Amino acid sequence: MFESVIGLEVHLAVNTASKLFCTCHADSFGRPPNSVTCPVCLGLPGTLPRVNRAAVEKAVMLSLALGCSVPDYSRFSRKHYFYPDAPKNYQTSQADGPFGEHGSLTLKGGRSIGVTRCHLEEDAGRSVHPEYQDHSLIDLNRAGAALIELVTEPDIRTPAEAREFLQQIRSVARALGVSDASPEEGKMRADVNVSLRRPGEELGVKVEIKNLNSFRSVQGALEYEIRRQADLLDAGKQVTQQTRGWNEGGQKTYLMREKETSADYRYLEDPDIAPVALDAPWLERIRLASGELPDAKEARYLAAGVREADATLIAFERDLATFFDAALSELSAQESGATPQQLANWLGSDVSGWLNTNGLSLDGSGLTPTLLVSLVSLIARSEISGKTAKDLLPEVMQGADPATLVAERGLGQISDDAAVGELVDGVLSANPALVAKTRENPNAINALLGLVMRESRGKARPELVRGLLEERLGL
Ligand code: ADP
Ligand code: ZN
Ligand code: MG
Numbered sequence: 001m002f003e004s005v006i007g008l009e010v011h012l013a014v015n016t017a018s019k020l021f022c023t024c025h026a027d028s029f030g031r032p033p034n035s036v037t038c039p040v041c042l043g044l045p046g047t048l049p050r051v052n053r054a055a056v057e058k059a060v061m062l063s064l065a066l067g068c069s070v071p072d073y074s075r076f077s078r079k080h081y082f083y084p085d086a087p088k089n090y091q092t093s094q095a096d097g098p099f100g101e102h103g104s105l106t107l108k109g110g111r112s113i114g115v116t117r118c119h120l121e122e123d124a125g126r127s128v129h130p131e132y133q134d135h136s137l138i139d140l141n142r143a144g145a146a147l148i149e150l151v152t153e154p155d156i157r158t159p160a161e162a163r164e165f166l167q168q169i170r171s172v173a174r175a176l177g178v179s180d181a182s183p184e185e186g187k188m189r190a191d192v193n194v195s196l197r198r199p200g201e202e203l204g205v206k207v208e209i210k211n212l213n214s215f216r217s218v219q220g221a222l223e224y225e226i227r228r229q230a231d232l233l234d235a236g237k238q239v240t241q242q243t244r245g246w247n248e249g250g251q252k253t254y255l256m257r258e259k260e261t262s263a264d265y266r267y268l269e270d271p272d273i274a275p276v277a278l279d280a281p282w283l284e285r286i287r288l289a290s291g292e293l294p295d296a297k298e299a300r301y302l303a304a305g306v307r308e309a310d311a312t313l314i315a316f317e318r319d320l321a322t323f324f325d326a327a328l329s330e331l332s333a334q335e336s337g338a339t340p341q342q343l344a345n346w347l348g349s350d351v352s353g354w355l356n357t358n359g360l361s362l363d364g365s366g367l368t369p370t371l372l373v374s375l376v377s378l379i380a381r382s383e384i385s386g387k388t389a390k391d392l393l394p395e396v397m398q399g400a401d402p403a404t405l406v407a408e409r410g411l412g413q414i415s416d417d418a419a420v421g422e423l424v425d426g427v428l429s430a431n432p433a434l435v436a437k438t439r440e441n442p443n444a445i446n447a448l449l450g451l452v453m454r455e456s457r458g459k460a461r462p463e464l465v466r467g468l469l470e471e472r473l474g475l
Contacts (some may be wrong), residue, residue, distance in 0.1 A: 002196040002233065004226050005203055011149045012062075012179040013123070013187040014055050020122045020146035021049030021092065021273075028141035028184075041144030043088030043121075048272055051076070051326055055120055055146040056276055058178040060286050062148060063100020063118040065172055065293055070283060073275040074099050076120075079265045085125035085138055091304045093121035093149075096265040098277070105172075107164050108312075114153030123147050136191070148179065154193070154203060159222035163215050166190060167316075174318040180388075183214045190218055195239070196229045204229075205239045209246055209253055215463040220229035221246040225253050266275025297321055301340065304328070310344040318364050320347065326369035336377030343376055350390060354397050383412050395422055414460045417468075420452075423460065424468045427451045435473065442475050 021028050022040035039047045056074075064069055075097040078090040098119035106113045121350060125140035150169065156162050158404050170181040171189060181188040191211050195204035212218045244253040292300075293314045301311035301324075314320045327343050351372070355365060376382045376395055384392075388411050389402070396402050406412050414420055427448060428435055434451075438444040444464070452465045469475075 002226075002230050003196065003199045004157060004159075004222075005154045005197060005206075006127050006158075006162050006222065007154040007206075008150075008152045008156065008162060008165060009151045010152075010166065011189045012144035012150070012181055013174055014058050014120075014148055015177070015179050016052055016054045016058065018052060019144040019146055019235070019465065020052050020055050020120065023119040024107045024144065024147025026145045028145075031141060033137070033139035033265040035144070036141040041087070044139060049092065049180055049270075051273060051276060052146060057289075058146075058176075059099040059118065059148050059287050060278065061176050062150070062173060062178050063103065064148075064283070065116045065176055065290060066100065066103035066105055066118060068103030068115060068118055070278055071097050072275055072279075073097060075275045076270045076273045077267045078376075079121075079267055079271050081265060083124065084095035085127050085140070085143065087140060087143055090454065091122060091124065092270055095316040096269075099278075105165065105168055107161060107168070108239060111155075111157075113155045113161075113165055116153050118148060118150045119372065121147050121149055127450070144302055148173075151160050154195075154206075159219045160418050161225070162192060162222055164220045166215055168294075171318070172315040175291050175294050175297075175321070177291060186213060189213050192222055193216055194222055194225050194229070196226065196233060206240050206276060207239065207241065207253075208243045210256065212246055217248060218244055219252055220251055228253065247365055251391070260474045267446060270344070271385060279454050292320070297325075304340040306340050306344045310341070310348050313348055314344060323347070323369055327373050330373040331377075334373060334377060338373065338376040338380035338414055342380065343372065346372060346376055349399070350393055354393060357465055360399075365397050367397050368399075370398050371399070378402055378406060384460070385413060385458065387458065389412075412457055412459065417464070418459050420464050421468055422458070423452050424465065425471060427455060427470060428469075438473060438475075445469055445473075445475070 008083065014026070016026050018024060019041055022038050024036050024038050024041055031265065036075060040049055060070055067180065075094065076092055077095040079095070080090040082089055098117045100118035101116070102278050103115035103118065105115060106112045121141050123145040125138055125143035126140055130137065134344040152165070153382060156165060165445075168190070173181040173200045174178040179187060183189070190457035192206055193208045195203040195206040209221045209225060212221055225244070232239055240258070242258055243256045245256045246253055259457045298315035301315060306314075314324045323342065324347060327347075328340060331338060331340065331343065351367065356361065358365075365473045375389055379386055379389050384406055392400075392402050392405055394404060431448065431451065434444065434447055438448060448469055449462065449465055452469070453460055
């Protein structure tokens with residue numbers, strides 16, 4: 001009887017080479033603590049930030065892809081808070097004049113979710129709390145790396161929609177090459193806001209759950225929080241505005257603090273950073289450099305005759321889509337008679353199955369678009385049966401050329417009329433009883449067909465065998 005109202009704040013680690021305001025490496029994975037730092041990202045007095053152009057372009061690119069309007073000038077602001085892993089005692093972020101505003105993203109079911117804003121900000125360092133010590137440690141390697149923060153309108157209605165929104169954002173960010181957007185590597189994190197109301201009522205008091213780092217935990221935290229708030233309201237109590245955390249082990253949210261309001265951050269336009277002027281020619285270049293979005297890919301696959309389920313699966317997975325696109329252009333180059341749907345079938349079922357079983361990614365396997373097209377073409381040209389192709393797949397996945405395997409092992413289907421004709425005649429003269437039976441009842445032909453196929457060790461083309469049998473028996 002309550003309707004849930006959800007808004008998301010999504011953080012994406014931007015995949016630039018350097019940090020947002022200095023030349024330190026942005027990706028410090030595996031480096032010793034505090035080794036990827038400099039006076040700028042340590043916030044030492046007397047240093048000046050310089051805005052990373054590539055990070056700006058990526059933020060603008062994502063903003064444009066989400067249909068945001070991009071201002072003529074975008075500004076950076078200081079967001080003040082004291083936190084041990086924020087060395088400057090403020091975070092350089094954006095308040096007024098973010099790179100994108102008023103965009104939207106449409107979910108598969110057709111519902112449009114408003115994107116309030118899309119801005120750039122710097123990441124914080126990390127506090128480490130070793131069990132064996134009585135103090136905490138700070139690692140500032142991540143401090144100053146570029147993040148895109150994307151805030152939605154409270155347009156989302158269910159935990160499943162929240163999850164789908166995040167999955168789509170991940171696909172778009174990957175397709176654009178803006179962020180790896182992998183929650184498992186901390187490159188995509190979300191804060192979720194949720195309130196309840198009776199349908200038609202004003203928005204209720206919201207609770208924010210911070211720092212969720214998997215799609216599953218977003219869904220789990222929202223489901224838990226919706227139950228918690230419904231119980232309060234059912235008992236005639238009020239929901240109070242809070243910031244909560246998610247306890248993955250206990251599958252519960254817990255109170256962190258009563259939420260600060262934005263006034264507490266004392267936003268101040270950063271006097272050290274000039275506004276970034278976004279003129280039309282630059283925006284046009286960014287637009288042109290954008291990759292094709294998943295929606296457009298999906299439409300292109302559908303137009304090429306790929307079934308919707310396969311088109312969606314492939315279009316929204318960057319690695320699959322890249323592979324599939326390369327295979328499609330091979331396909332038209334080779335004029336093999338194979339169809340895009342046949343390729344999609346192999347990619348979506350047998351190839352994916354083999355990768356799952358072997359715990360490998362497409363990249364990590366030996367399969368190339370050329371090899372897959374070659375395999376599918378052999379079937380399309382009736383040179384091998386689907387069964388033979390499946391038998392060959394494990395070797396092809398490890399980089400073997402199927403055409404070579406077929407030639408070396410004599411696996412090609414026998415489609416030579418004379419050769420098959422000999423096999424057919426042999427079987428007919430050896431099985432007079434079956435021949436008589438089939439003359440009476442043509443359905444019995446399958447037994448003869450099976451015998452010829454066995455004689456050919458599966459290499460005869462079944463349609464050819466059937467045709468020859470029918471001809472010889474006068475059916
Ligand atoms: P705050 O100032 O507390 O950060 P914002 O207005 O900036 O709040 O909104 C933060 C996020 O919370 C946005 O994603 C927004 O859509 C969402 N939100 C705002 N009000 C509500 C509400 N009543 N219920 C659920 N989500 C809300
Ligand atoms: Zn630095
Ligand atoms: Mg906010």
